[in-house]
Amino acid sequence: MKTLLFAWRFVWSRPASAALNVLLLSLGLASIGFLLLVGHQLNKAFDRDLAGIDLVVGAKGSPMQLILSGIFHMDVPPGNVKLSAVQALAKNPLVEQVIPLSLGDNLGGFRIVGTSHAYVQHYGVTLASGRLWDAPMQAVMGASVAKKLGLQVGTTFSGTHGLGAGGHDHGETRYTVVGVLAPSGSVLDRLILTDTASVWKIHDAHNAPYDHDDHDDHEVHGDGGTPVHASDAVRPADTREITMALLRYKTPLAAMSLPRFVNTTTDMQAAAPALEVSRLLHMLGLGTDVLRAFAGVLLLTAALSVFIALWSAVRERKGDLALLRMLGAPPTKVAALLLCEAVWLALIAAVAGLALAQLFTFLLAWGLQLDNSLLIAGTTWPVELWALPAMAIVVSIGAALLPAWGAYRVSVLELLQTR
Amino acid sequence: MIQSTGLQYRYPLGPQLQFPDVDVAQGAVLLLHGPSGCGKSTWLALAAGLIRPEFGTLTVADQPLQELRPAAVDAWRARTIGFLPQKLHLSASLTVSQNLAMAQWAAGQKQDLSRIREALMALDVAALADRKPGQLSGGQAQRVALARAVLLQPRVILADEPTASLDDETAAAAVQLLVQTAKRQHATLVIATHDARVAHCIPGGPSGEAGFGVLRLSRLAAPVGAA
Numbered sequence: 001m002k003t004l005l006f007a008w009r010f011v012w013s014r015p016a017s018a019a020l021n022v023l024l025l026s027l028g029l030a031s032i033g034f035l036l037l038v039g040h041q042l043n044k045a046f047d048r049d050l051a052g053i054d055l056v057v058g059a060k061g062s063p064m065q066l067i068l069s070g071i072f073h074m075d076v077p078p079g080n081v082k083l084s085a086v087q088a089l090a091k092n093p094l095v096e097q098v099i100p101l102s103l104g105d106n107l108g109g110f111r112i113v114g115t116s117h118a119y120v121q122h123y124g125v126t127l128a129s130g131r132l133w134d135a136p137m138q139a140v141m142g143a144s145v146a147k148k149l150g151l152q153v154g155t156t157f158s159g160t161h162g163l164g165a166g167g168h169d170h171g172e173t174r175y176t177v178v179g180v181l182a183p184s185g186s187v188l189d190r191l192i193l194t195d196t197a198s199v200w201k202i203h204d205a206h207n208a209p210y211d212h213d214d215h216d217d218h219e220v221h222g223d224g225g226t227p228v229h230a231s232d233a234v235r236p237a238d239t240r241e242i243t244m245a246l247l248r249y250k251t252p253l254a255a256m257s258l259p260r261f262v263n264t265t266t267d268m269q270a271a272a273p274a275l276e277v278s279r280l281l282h283m284l285g286l287g288t289d290v291l292r293a294f295a296g297v298l299l300l301t302a303a304l305s306v307f308i309a310l311w312s313a314v315r316e317r318k319g320d321l322a323l324l325r326m327l328g329a330p331p332t333k334v335a336a337l338l339l340c341e342a343v344w345l346a347l348i349a350a351v352a353g354l355a356l357a358q359l360f361t362f363l364l365a366w367g368l369q370l371d372n373s374l375l376i377a378g379t380t381w382p383v384e385l386w387a388l389p390a391m392a393i394v395v396s397i398g399a400a401l402l403p404a405w406g407a408y409r410v411s412v413l414e415l416l417q418t419r
Numbered sequence: 420m421i422q423s424t425g426l427q428y429r430y431p432l433g434p435q436l437q438f439p440d441v442d443v444a445q446g447a448v449l450l451l452h453g454p455s456g457c458g459k460s461t462w463l464a465l466a467a468g469l470i471r472p473e474f475g476t477l478t479v480a481d482q483p484l485q486e487l488r489p490a491a492v493d494a495w496r497a498r499t500i501g502f503l504p505q506k507l508h509l510s511a512s513l514t515v516s517q518n519l520a521m522a523q524w525a526a527g528q529k530q531d532l533s534r535i536r537e538a539l540m541a542l543d544v545a546a547l548a549d550r551k552p553g554q555l556s557g558g559q560a561q562r563v564a565l566a567r568a569v570l571l572q573p574r575v576i577l578a579d580e581p582t583a584s585l586d587d588e589t590a591a592a593a594v595q596l597l598v599q600t601a602k603r604q605h606a607t608l609v610i611a612t613h614d615a616r617v618a619h620c621i622p623g624g625p626s627g628e629a630g631f632g633v634l635r636l637s638r639l640a641a642p643v644g645a646a
Contacts, residue, residue: 002524006513013512323508326467327567328497329525412469415504416460416579 003333007340010313017309022349025306025392028299029353033388034360035291040382041361045072046281049187050273052122054255057081057089057262058244063271064280070101070244071273073111073187076163077103080241081268089245089262094254097122099246102199105159105170110145112159112175112192114199114242122246123186129153130179136197139175143183144190151177159202173202200240299391303399306345310338310403314410321407322415335408342400343393350389357388420445421466421575421607425475428461435473436461441634443607445480445574448598450618451611453636459611462636463577466609467500468492480574480607497526501573501606503597505580507564509552515539515563516548522567538566542600557585561593569600575607576600582614594620 011018049071056070061078068075083100090098099122102114113119117132120140130153132140141151151157156176161168175194183189247270249255255272262270314321321334426438436458443449451459464470465477468484469492477484480499487495509518519535539545542562552560561581568576578597582590594610594617601608610617621631 002530006521006524009512009517010510013510317510319504319506319508320510323502323504324521324525325493326469326496326500326502326504327522327525328493328500328527330493333525333527412467413460413464415508416463 003336004340004344007337008344010317010337011341011344014309014313018345021302021306021309021345022352024302025299025345025349025396026352026356028295028302028395029349029388029392030356030360031291031295031298032391033353033357033385034364035288035295036382036384036387037357037361038364039288040384042281042284044382046277048185050277052248053246053273054249055247055259055262056244056271056273057086057247057268058271060267060269063269064276066244066269066271067273067276069103070246071187073113073191077243078269080243081245083240083242085266085268086242086245089247089266089268092258092261094250094258095247096250097248100196100242101244101246102196102241103163103243104199105161105202106163107145107157107159107192108149109164110142110149110190110192111163112139112194112199114194114196116196119193119246120181120188123184123188125184125186125188126182128180128182130177133178133193133195133198136195136201137173137175138178138198139192139194140179140181141177142181142189142191142193145192146180151180153177153179170202196242299395302349303395306342306396307399307402310342310400311406313341314338314403314406318410319415321410322412325410325412326415331408331410334410335404338404338407339397339400342396342404346392346396347389349396350392353392354385354388357385420478420480421449421609422478423475426462426465426472426477427474428458428465428470429473438462438465438475438636439634441632443609443632445607446602446605448601448608448610448621448631450621450631450633451609451636452613452618452633454613457636459613459636460579462634463579463609463611466575467502467577468496494527497528497571499574501568501571501576503561503564503568503576503578503581505583507552507560509560509564509567511552514549514551515544515555518552518563519567519570522570526571528571534570538570539563541569541603542566542596558589558592562596565596565600569604569606572604573606575609576604578608578610580612580614581610582612582617582620587616590614590616591620595622598622 053071056066058066058070058077059079059081065075065078069077086098086100089095097118099118100115103111105112120132154177156174158174159170161170181188259270259272262268324334421441421443423441428436441449451462453459465472466479468487482495510521513521516535519538520530523530536545539548542565544559544562544566547555547559555563581593581597585593597608598621
């Protein structure tokens with residue numbers, strides 16, 4: 001205990017050197033912690049949103065795009081598919097459950113998703129207030145949406161065309177909020193859910209042949225690369241469209257045949273989320289490996305700096321350390337004093353490094369507007385993060401071993417003989 | 420009390436050092452006199468149990484050092500020996516009282532602030548307790564170092580060149596302070612010095628009952644290789 005106290009005083013007897021070492025160490029640790037945090041949060045977000053979805057079926061195009069738009073709601077969907085084709089697929093004996101998704105409108109940048117109650121049940125999200133929809137034009141808000149837009153049960157709003165803010169306003173057909181979901185950390189937090197039929201209703205009314213003015217407005221359609229209206233005209237029920245469907249297999253064996261069946265015999269494409277996400281992580285992995293190596297070099301530099309600082313401290317204080325031996329301190333005590341100095345540096349650097357890592361993550365989430373979706377800054381403490389203080393201690397004790405050995409062997413005779 | 424018989428030490432690459440026998444009563448003063456490089460440091464190191472003699476016996480404060488286990492030497496030294504180094508080696512980053520607390524820590528004792536105050540008061544430096552060594556004059560610093568040496572009430576005080584680089588007046592005061600302090604503690608005092616003035620500063624004169632013993636070492640009789 002006393003040893004720690006004296007070590008603390010000796011660390012700060014050279015404040016500039018101590019501060020520099022703490023800075024170097026904490027920067028190295030912060031880089032590693034940042035990578036850990038981002039990796040952990042991405043993995044968690046992927047796992048959470050992917051859970052139980054075996055296959056996504058949508059229009060032909062990039063499978064990655066289908067997954068990103070259908071599961072994480074981060075990209076625009078490739079297009080629409082016929083409802084009848086999806087309904088046919090739902091009857092396939094290999095399919096356990098189909099959740100339809102219809103995209104196309106947003107409110108303040110939050111997507112309005114036409115779907116079924118099964119979507120809410122799939123993520124096991126409960127209602128914070130109100131109820132789920134039981135008719136078209138009733139909407140249920142995700143927790144983050146409700147909080148950010150300040151919408152409560154009973155208020156009404158109209159959607160905006162497109163998936164980003166600033167499209168054409170569907171002012172004439174208004175939604176009524178009937179429920180707000182409890183926060184779940186899943187993708188539903190940032191969605192507005194409604195009945196699939198609402199989307200049809202808006203766009204059917206919108207495109208009715210007798211409604212000429214509105215029809216002209218409809219040229220906005222292709223804006224921003226979002227060709228995603230659920231329907232382009234008043235149609236009979238069998239030509240109705242949805243954007244995509246999330247599938248759950250009845251048996252794992254379906255993974256062998258169902259994707260190929262969809263891709264070869266229908267106009268739709270099937271993408272397996274697990275496959276696409278591992279492809280995505282692999283691509284990201286190349287980047288993180290480089291960053292990790294960089295962080296490692298930074299940490300090594302810090303270790304070297306700690307070593308040099310302690311080594312010169314031993315040389316400077318050789319006489320003082322020898323005197324401690326003369327005063328009756330066993331060599332282990334003198335070595336322990338030096339190791340404790342290293343531990344202090346490590347502890348301060350670990351705290352600073354953790355704070356910096358959280359700050360970096362927060363800034364990234366904030367800068368990329370991924371807050372509350374993929375990255376949740378400042379609120380997660382994955383188990384892996386404990387590696388940071390451990391790493392700090394290992395690195396600085398490793399750097400202190402040789403100086404400590406020097407302190408252990410310090411010759412008291414030399415103290416007596418220096419004139 | 421310090422007794423030695425046939426004491427010899429050999430440095431790994433140096434010649435054999437032979438020391439004359441001594442017999443100093445408890446509470447007496449021993450002047451370890453000789454030019455630099457004659458083996459004074461080696462004798463101090465032997466008396467402090469830092470090195471072991473090649474031949475001969477050495478008993479310090481009733482403890483035959485050759486019978487002490489190596490692991491027990493540090494604890495014995497903490498209890499028995501007070502040391503005043505030539506360069507005082509007060510830690511610049513600690514206050515005066517923290518420097519003394521460090522001595523208690525080194526000896527493996529509990530911090531005892533009242534004992535620290537007592538030791539500082541005995542040497543008239545209690546007022547400086549919260550100063551850093553850099554803010555002390557040379558004489559004050561030496562008093563603080565002496566307070567540290569006697570903090571644990573040792574039975575033997577070893578002082579290494581206490582008068583080096585001091586003018587005559589200050590040197591006399593320093594030696595008298597050492598002798599008084601040792602007397603008050605009833606500790607055996609060993610002063611290692613090459614300074615001829617020291618002998619004149621100790622009251623009582625050489626070899627008298629109230630005076631001091633002299634262990635005269637010379638470079639010719641006991642050449643030192645390494646030191």
